[in-house]
Amino acid sequence: MGKTxxxxxxxxxxxxxxxxGHSKKLPHCxxxxxGSGVGPRVVNVPEDRTAAVCACGRSGSQPYCxxxxxxx
Ligand code: FES
Numbered sequence: 001m002g003k004t005x006x007x008x009x010x011x012x013x014x015x016x017x018x019x020x021g022h023s024k025k026l027p028h029c030x031x032x033x034x035g036s037g038v039g040p041r042v043v044n045v046p047e048d049r050t051a052a053v054c055a056c057g058r059s060g061s062q063p064y065c066x067x068x069x070x071x072x
Contacts, residue, residue, distance in 0.1 A: 002055030003072055005065035010051045016040035017053060017063040027053045027063070 006027045018026055019041050020033040029040035041063040045051075052065035059066040 003069055005052040005055050005069065007050065007052050010045045010049055012045050012047050014042060015045055016042045019063070021057075027055065 008027075016029040017040055018029045018033070020036050020038040022032040022036065023030045024032065033039060043063065053063050054061075054065045054069075056069040056072050058068040058072060060068065
């Protein structure tokens with residue numbers, strides 16, 4: 001888990017972000033969750049944009065950052 005968010009460009013469409021922590025392509029899901037009982041957080045991105053994706057695991061707006069990492 002990181003202490004600051006992943007700031008990245010999202011492309012319009014479905015995006016699957018890792019929720020299990022085992023992906024080798026964080027913050028994106030790479031299928032490594034299979035068998036863990038935890039699946040990815042899938043979002044529909046309405047337009048191309050820059051986003052801050054939670055890396056600390058404490059955001060109340062998963063998969064996106066809500067600033068909670070400032071209290072880690
Ligand atoms: S690899 Fe972590 S949820 Fe898919």
